[in-house]
Amino acid sequence: MLTFVLVHGGWHDGSCWDEVVRHLEDAGHKAFAPTIAGNGKDADRRVNHAICTASVVDFIVERDIRDFVLVGHSYGGTIIAKVAEAVPERIERLLFWDAFVLLDGQCLFDETPQNVAASEAGARQSGDDTYLPTFDLVRDVFFNSVGREDALRFYARWSPQPMQPFRDRLDFKKFHSLPIPKSFLLCTEDIRVPMPELSWHPRFSNRLGRFRFVSMPGDHEALFTSPLLLAKKLIEAGRP
Amino acid sequence: MLTFVLVHGGWHDGSCWDEVVRHLEDAGHKAFAPTIAGNGKDADRRVNHAICTASVVDFIVERDIRDFVLVGHSYGGTIIAKVAEAVPERIERLLFWDAFVLLDGQCLFDETPQNVAASEAGARQSGDDTYLPTFDLVRDVFFNSVGREDALRFYARWSPQPMQPFRDRLDFKKFHSLPIPKSFLLCTEDIRVPMPELSWHPRFSNRLGRFRFVSMPGDHEALFTSPLLLAKKLIEAGRP
Amino acid sequence: MLTFVLVHGGWHDGSCWDEVVRHLEDAGHKAFAPTIAGNGKDADRRVNHAICTASVVDFIVERDIRDFVLVGHSYGGTIIAKVAEAVPERIERLLFWDAFVLLDGQCLFDETPQNVAASEAGARQSGDDTYLPTFDLVRDVFFNSVGREDALRFYARWSPQPMQPFRDRLDFKKFHSLPIPKSFLLCTEDIRVPMPELSWHPRFSNRLGRFRFVSMPGDHEALFTSPLLLAKKLIEAGRP
Numbered sequence: 001m002l003t004f005v006l007v008h009g010g011w012h013d014g015s016c017w018d019e020v021v022r023h024l025e026d027a028g029h030k031a032f033a034p035t036i037a038g039n040g041k042d043a044d045r046r047v048n049h050a051i052c053t054a055s056v057v058d059f060i061v062e063r064d065i066r067d068f069v070l071v072g073h074s075y076g077g078t079i080i081a082k083v084a085e086a087v088p089e090r091i092e093r094l095l096f097w098d099a100f101v102l103l104d105g106q107c108l109f110d111e112t113p114q115n116v117a118a119s120e121a122g123a124r125q126s127g128d129d130t131y132l133p134t135f136d137l138v139r140d141v142f143f144n145s146v147g148r149e150d151a152l153r154f155y156a157r158w159s160p161q162p163m164q165p166f167r168d169r170l171d172f173k174k175f176h177s178l179p180i181p182k183s184f185l186l187c188t189e190d191i192r193v194p195m196p197e198l199s200w201h202p203r204f205s206n207r208l209g210r211f212r213f214v215s216m217p218g219d220h221e222a223l224f225t226s227p228l229l230l231a232k233k234l235i236e237a238g239r240p
Numbered sequence: 241m242l243t244f245v246l247v248h249g250g251w252h253d254g255s256c257w258d259e260v261v262r263h264l265e266d267a268g269h270k271a272f273a274p275t276i277a278g279n280g281k282d283a284d285r286r287v288n289h290a291i292c293t294a295s296v297v298d299f300i301v302e303r304d305i306r307d308f309v310l311v312g313h314s315y316g317g318t319i320i321a322k323v324a325e326a327v328p329e330r331i332e333r334l335l336f337w338d339a340f341v342l343l344d345g346q347c348l349f350d351e352t353p354q355n356v357a358a359s360e361a362g363a364r365q366s367g368d369d370t371y372l373p374t375f376d377l378v379r380d381v382f383f384n385s386v387g388r389e390d391a392l393r394f395y396a397r398w399s400p401q402p403m404q405p406f407r408d409r410l411d412f413k414k415f416h417s418l419p420i421p422k423s424f425l426l427c428t429e430d431i432r433v434p435m436p437e438l439s440w441h442p443r444f445s446n447r448l449g450r451f452r453f454v455s456m457p458g459d460h461e462a463l464f465t466s467p468l469l470l471a472k473k474l475i476e477a478g479r480p
Numbered sequence: 481m482l483t484f485v486l487v488h489g490g491w492h493d494g495s496c497w498d499e500v501v502r503h504l505e506d507a508g509h510k511a512f513a514p515t516i517a518g519n520g521k522d523a524d525r526r527v528n529h530a531i532c533t534a535s536v537v538d539f540i541v542e543r544d545i546r547d548f549v550l551v552g553h554s555y556g557g558t559i560i561a562k563v564a565e566a567v568p569e570r571i572e573r574l575l576f577w578d579a580f581v582l583l584d585g586q587c588l589f590d591e592t593p594q595n596v597a598a599s600e601a602g603a604r605q606s607g608d609d610t611y612l613p614t615f616d617l618v619r620d621v622f623f624n625s626v627g628r629e630d631a632l633r634f635y636a637r638w639s640p641q642p643m644q645p646f647r648d649r650l651d652f653k654k655f656h657s658l659p660i661p662k663s664f665l666l667c668t669e670d671i672r673v674p675m676p677e678l679s680w681h682p683r684f685s686n687r688l689g690r691f692r693f694v695s696m697p698g699d700h701e702a703l704f705t706s707p708l709l710l711a712k713k714l715i716e717a718g719r720p
Contacts, residue, residue: 141450141452191445198678213671215668381691381692385694
């Protein structure tokens, strides 16, 4: 029996893992899916990366969750790396699923230069420093494995993403020296555009040093588009 | 219900899509598979790239085909890019299946430097400026997923390819600014040799800008070797 | 009906192919799995690469095996390349399965710079110039597709690997000019760490010149972790 703490990516909140949590529980495992501060339909969006990290650390410490697999999806990869620095002794394994693995001193925007201009323009217009791309901008890139109706249904679960956590430069010196076992789960139809290198893997995965590699067919939104297979692969990537 | 116009690659003709067309129709879709000028068993091979493009444009306009997914396979990618420049308003989506996506000013030979010498030597010997590689040269590279007997059967459907369309430098300035949605379908066992980079994807696919990525197991000749799965993936890549 | 000679990788011996051999035989094929000199539980470990190669050549010549597919796994790729130089007329096809394909003048260590220090330190401590990494070092990287119990069971079949064959610089001029057909079989979840490029494919595979590419889901130890599928794919990659 494994315990998972699932940390969502940008534009998502903890409820986006509902189907995955159900499948993990059906398989006899335990799973928590906190919402990062600043995310979710009705959140206070005045956050930075430190506040976001603290919200997940608090979630773990308040419930005294121990011996768990800490999963980060996409932007969530930057969160779990900082959470691991805060409570390393509680974590059995770090599992990056199509997630950013930043170098010491980087911010997330450093790895998405193609998106910065549109994101910052959106943030200025938003009134609360958030950005939500239109459906047309993300339909093909994020929901490529499903039809339009499904894509619309899943997109409706997104909410505006605070931009400050994407701008904050982060100290990852401790993270990159932590001896916690690490895994990288790749969805093979998940691309970032434009993608001058194969970004998720091997670009980000290899920054983990030694890691366990697991892959599955699927797109960036497999928590919606393929939750049963994702749960199965999280177990495969997360087990001892 | 989708409408497809399927544009074959080098050495092929429209009839090579027969099995795929049948599977698309069985799934309730409509599909046309024109033969590019200069291709096919009994064609007049004195063509250049402009004549080839015009033959597909004419096919579409004569039948007044509208609101369709325009698919290009391999060399066919260079044709559909020029067809899209000619009749952009008719096209719902461009779908490149293991296809060349050329930069402005390139010719196809620019992206296959390893093949130019043999192709040009063959063209000189042919008497009609065409080239047909021997079965032994292509068996492993194009038909890698099937046994020898099947490979021989499929190879028998090839015919000599005019070389001039591979030499013609092409203006793609308009193509690269067209707002038509684009997809790239990759067969994961399709390689070009020698392959200094991963050519079909992400090398060519990323030239499309934003695109939908779909992949399937299969080789370069999946229209023969895996027509049912190919039809399924063309629908997945081609739907709105 | 095909005949296979299966050459294992480092830390393995011929018996590691037992399950694969059974599946190949069940499918009507014939398979031999020699143990390379210096490998196996009770071997004399004072070998170099030439002795290792000779042991496989002797195995083939003594049994007068002809018209066979010569398979090399991992380190075994460096052995089959030299065996092919010795008895090219006997070999129908060379099949590299997640195997090293070295350039002329290289040694295996040239392609695993990240492992040299630990390997050499282990060799010095061993007393017999061998190295066996701990289970913890290899569990995630080699046995990523299976659970811990299975991984432990398979690891127990490993034995210390002589290091001299990894140090020997090898003349591959003849190998790279041999006209024997070649195949590369890739397990898509097999990674080497750290992996600055995609090492097995296309890095090593493309050194073969023209080759047949076949892939399957699986890790580096698929002869233990997925023997039935591996047998099926060896047939697909090995047939004429």
